[in-house]
Amino acid sequence: MTSLVSARNVSKSFGSLKAVDNVSFEIEKGKILGLIGPNGAGKTTLLKAMLGLTDCEGELSVLGLDPFRDRKALMQNISFIADVAVLPRWIRVHQLLDFVEATHPNFSRERVEKLLSETKVRRAAKVRELSKGMVTQLHLAIIMAIDAKLLVLDEPTLGLDIIFRKEFYGNLLSDYFDEERTILITTHQVEEIERLLTDIMFIDDGRILLHSPMDALADSYTQLLTSKSHADAARGLGPISENEMFGKTVMLFEGVERSRLEAFGELHTPSVADLFVAKVKGARK
Template sequence: RARCERFLANTKLQPKQRVRELSKGMVVQLHLALVMAIDAKVLVLDEPTLGLDIMYRKEFYQRLLEDYFDEQKTIIITTHQVEEIEHILTDVLFIRDGRIVLSTDMETLAERYTELLASAETLDAARALGPIDERALPFGKTVLLYDGVDRSRIAALGETRNPGLADLFVATMKGTYA
């Protein structure tokens, strides 16, 4: 009870409120507080912040790490909102049609995948390096995604960076990477 009340202290929920009086977001906050109060070795959260505003989502993930996570516990989060959690992940798993299509730790992900912002002048040379995905941007720019290609070979063709999980997810799920 004390742990649950500690989580609820950072919400606008009042102890005397009835559940039927709560908004959808408040019900989600109550549910998360109850779940987080359980002292489990493995915590599985399926779309835990659905229905919450951005302020509470950020606060929830911060509190999850500060108040729940430790060396003895594992948190598994399933979500389509990868942008909001990629900074806290240690590992990532993508599943398509019941099959695992990507399973790696975040460090390996950063080493393995590279995104290139190529201009029209370097596009043919960039395509010759075998990207796994490509998307056009305005003003003649193209973003290409590479898997396992040496970054120094790509860097000569434009600006490189580590792809965001959302971009990697989209490339994976549209079937260009299997």
């Protein structure tokens, strides 16, 4: 397989806290993977380990490299945006572009200029003079102008309005993504990127709860909307979660065939958010 990222028994502890607890997974080329987890789940630590920003135990290989040891070589083929705004505030836009152009072999000045020409970002302005939205636009433009094999976006659209978010994800799909690239996204607004993803990974308490292609979810997971009278019978099939909504009972089943559930009520494919809540609650029990 063309594994871009390969993790085997990867752990990272801070004192007695296990931020990443013995995880193993593969990420293949050409995927858009959503990494989803509550705050403090270990997402950021896992990303950091993959980006070579922190060391870890176990075997971790990204693009065939040891990320911590070969960070420089890795960064030539990875671009990432961290969850906190990080562009230096004192720098001027044209200086920033000059700097990245001089230090990054896969950066296209032409492309960044084109992306920025669609925004109101002035080249002579200092970053501190730009609005929060413009700073993010600038950062995203730089990231998208890097011809990277792996793009890591940690909460990329935090603090941006809905119009820009839609536009950004649209651009990401139409202009950036192709089968040669892989994108890894974490976000709190799962609903917005749900349709974009080819794969999802749930993580909580440093462990992976689910790692699956999106189109396999419909086969494995079914949401049942049933009335109280049928609820007991449906419960017999072992739902992984259950709650009440508008007088109806909503149950989520894993690995139960649809034909066996049809009799009890309406069937749906669960949203990623619903599935996530069910999985996390289930794992914490």
